[in-house]
Amino acid sequence: MKKLFFAFTILFTGIISNAQDKPQYLEVDYQMEMKFDIEEILANVPAAWKAQVEEPLRQEIKNGIFIDYKLKTNGTESEYKMQEKINNDQSAAGMILAQITAVDKEPLYKDIKERYYLKPYNVGKAYLMKDSLQNINWKISKEKQSIAGFDTFKATGVMNDSIAVTAYYTPKINVKDGPDRFWGLPGLILKAEFESNGADMIITATKVAVKEEEIKINKPTRGQEITEKEFYEEMKALQEKYKEMYGGGVDSE
Template sequence: MKKLLFVFSLLFVGIYANAQDKPQFLEVDYQMEMKLDADQVMASVPAAWKAQVEEPLRQEIKNGIFIDYKLKTNGTESEYKMQEKINNDQTPAGLILQQMTAMDKEPLFKDIKEKYFLKPYNVGKAYLVKDSLKTVNWKITKEKETIAGFDTYKATGVMNDSIPVTAWYTPKINIKDGPDRMWGLPGLILKAEFEMNGAELIIAATKVAVKEEEIKITKPSKGQILTEKEFMDEMLAFQEKMKEMYGGGVDSE
């Protein structure tokens, strides 16, 4: 009898271990809200363009800037991609939204196990940013909020050594992933709030779908490989060249 119980206990442990090892396939819809200070945005616009773009820029900021993303994950690898909307009313997208779409149309690839990400950009030339996923020293609180039908817990930390971030994660989904470069909490991050480059960003999940079929994540491979800092330095140099070409920077008032 003892031997029989021992065999059954081994069988149960084996089933439980296999269930734990089985990858989870999820698709999560997120919406990012971008809040900007109109005066600060206008201060960065070259004087030669200001009269032409001021009114539409201020109106776009007033109306609110919302961008949809989708996270596809198998538990260890993920793809986070902007979802371009079909504009049924035929009105042109706002200037800021057009720029965001142009710069962010390629998916972000994350490998949670190996702790790195890949992000392609095509700005007249193909680049592939490859860098480590920065570790955030998260402080988990007891504060709770329901997001996309899940109970979540609040956590705070600092990204990139200087950007305070607030995140909400659900322990019910045991994946240490989240929107954009968010990761590292004991559960999927369903909401993140932080400020970057003068913009207040709020990224919140609107829908979580569990998939039975395997989700295949495509790993980007094309483009000149740079670290994130190297890429930003190159883009800043390009921006300075553009200012020189179009004569004269921003207002100094």
């Protein structure tokens, strides 16, 4: 009897272990909403144009600017990519979307197990940003919210030493991943709220699909490898160079 019980225990433990080791393939649709400070935007509009663009710009910002993304993950590796749409909109909102689309075309690759990410950029030259995933010190609360059909729990943290982040994750999906560079909670992150470049960003899952078939994650390899800090230093230097070439000494009034 003891031998039978021991054999059953070993078998049951093996079944649980195999279930935990099995990759979890998911496709998650997210929508990012950007909320801008209209007064700050209008302050940068030339006085000659302000009367013409102020009202439509206020309405567009009030209605919100939205971009769709898709996360594909096998539980340890993931790809987060913007879903491009044909955009012939010549409004201020349309131009903002066009600028973001031009910069953010390439997918973000994350390796949760090895704790790093890759992000290609092509700004006249091909770069491959490679850096560590930030270890956000999440604080989990009991506050709940229903998102995409899942009960989620609220968590707060700080990234880049200064940016406050609020996230909602579901423990029902045991994947420590999420949109953009967010990760590290005991379940899939379905919502993230933070501020970036003066805009409030809200990324919310709209659909979660569990896939039976294997999802292949493409790891980017093209471009000059560079850290995030080095990349933004180069972009800042390039921006200053363009200002000197095309804007230096020109009276903007």
